[in-house]
Amino acid sequence: MDLIQLDRDISSYIIELAIRLGLFFVAVVISPALGRSLTYLSRLVLQVTLHRIEVDPDDTFDRFIKPFQNYITTTGTLLFIALSLNLLVKYPELYTFLGFFVYMALSISLALLASKIVQRVIRQVAIDRLRRRGQEVNEIILVFETFTNIIIVLIAVAIFAQGLKLNLVALSASLGIGGVAVAFASRQALERLVGTFELYLDRPYVPGEYVRVNFNPFAEDVYGRIESIGLRSTKIRTAAQNTLVIVPNSMMAGMKIENITRGKKVMAIVCLDFYKLLSESEKALVQQAIEDTSESFWGIERGSTRVHFSQLPKTLRSRVRVSFFISSSSQDSLNLRKRLLELANEEIANTLLAYNLSFTVPESMVYLDSPMSI
Numbered sequence: 001m002d003l004i005q006l007d008r009d010i011s012s013y014i015i016e017l018a019i020r021l022g023l024f025f026v027a028v029v030i031s032p033a034l035g036r037s038l039t040y041l042s043r044l045v046l047q048v049t050l051h052r053i054e055v056d057p058d059d060t061f062d063r064f065i066k067p068f069q070n071y072i073t074t075t076g077t078l079l080f081i082a083l084s085l086n087l088l089v090k091y092p093e094l095y096t097f098l099g100f101f102v103y104m105a106l107s108i109s110l111a112l113l114a115s116k117i118v119q120r121v122i123r124q125v126a127i128d129r130l131r132r133r134g135q136e137v138n139e140i141i142l143v144f145e146t147f148t149n150i151i152i153v154l155i156a157v158a159i160f161a162q163g164l165k166l167n168l169v170a171l172s173a174s175l176g177i178g179g180v181a182v183a184f185a186s187r188q189a190l191e192r193l194v195g196t197f198e199l200y201l202d203r204p205y206v207p208g209e210y211v212r213v214n215f216n217p218f219a220e221d222v223y224g225r226i227e228s229i230g231l232r233s234t235k236i237r238t239a240a241q242n243t244l245v246i247v248p249n250s251m252m253a254g255m256k257i258e259n260i261t262r263g264k265k266v267m268a269i270v271c272l273d274f275y276k277l278l279s280e281s282e283k284a285l286v287q288q289a290i291e292d293t294s295e296s297f298w299g300i301e302r303g304s305t306r307v308h309f310s311q312l313p314k315t316l317r318s319r320v321r322v323s324f325f326i327s328s329s330s331q332d333s334l335n336l337r338k339r340l341l342e343l344a345n346e347e348i349a350n351t352l353l354a355y356n357l358s359f360t361v362p363e364s365m366v367y368l369d370s371p372m373s374i
Helices: 001-054 057-064 064-089 094-132 141-162 168-185 188-200 249-253 280-296 331-353
Strands: 209-212 222-229 235-238 244-248 257-259 265-274 306-311 318-327 366-370
Touching: 001 057, 001 064, 057 064, 057 094, 064 094, 094 141, 188 222, 188 249, 222 244, 235 249, 244 249, 265 331, 280 306, 280 318, 280 331, 318 331
Parallel strands: none
Antiparallel strands: 209 222, 209 257, 222 235, 235 244, 265 318, 265 366, 306 318
């Protein structure tokens, strides 16, 4: 009788496992369709909620949701798979094995999606509001973005741990106790690791850029190109001797570094075609509006702004070519300044329209880089 009962229990276990696995695989198959539906659901939610506060839901969708449809679909798909994984929670070994891959992918996807949306909100909403309040927009926004990304990564780690049912408090405590012992045993290694972390966060240089650093006040500066940034050290290829200088990241993090490659200006050119031939007084008004606007926006070199007036061939219309110069310390900084330049152009248009001076922009703004080299 015991053997018969055992056979029945085994058969029941196998049947239940097969059913749960079958349901899980069915859920995996239909998850992509459910993931795609999140985009349409988000649009419906925006239409219902934003309509009440007199905000255009279609514009909000186009600015903050539509550019990230693929990210939303992927995240939604992984989210439904993670929820379906609860069908296998009765089998801890199988749940942990599959859960590691599912929750790892879900955490990474959520972190990427949140980072992209936060960056878009900061660049388009926060900057606009600061400008309306008359406050200066500077690179503290980039620091805020980095801080926000760190929080997003920590949340993603928490989601991964929660999905695998790990005790974060106990894990942190054990890591803290072990960390004290490791800190005494490997102080120099930890200093280099912290230096590497600082370099990756602040990004004073990246591979391929030319820098000048002084490691010895009684010797000449070291000029060279950043060959690579490792976990322990930075490798600099010197410009003259073509030798390789290997410097610990902890030392580089404390050095005064002159980045030669980033010492560059970007010239932005935009043309304004007016519907009539401007008089001298109107030209002076246009000149003043452009100069005043460029002075009120951070990141635009005020003294380098150039305004050139000309007459369009075979027409009684004036063309104004405006050249702005902006400087940048990184690609993120350059993108921020370009966004501010777009706001400056909008303010110029609003100022001129107030004086009944309407115009068209025949071509989009052109950016020309002029990097420095050694």
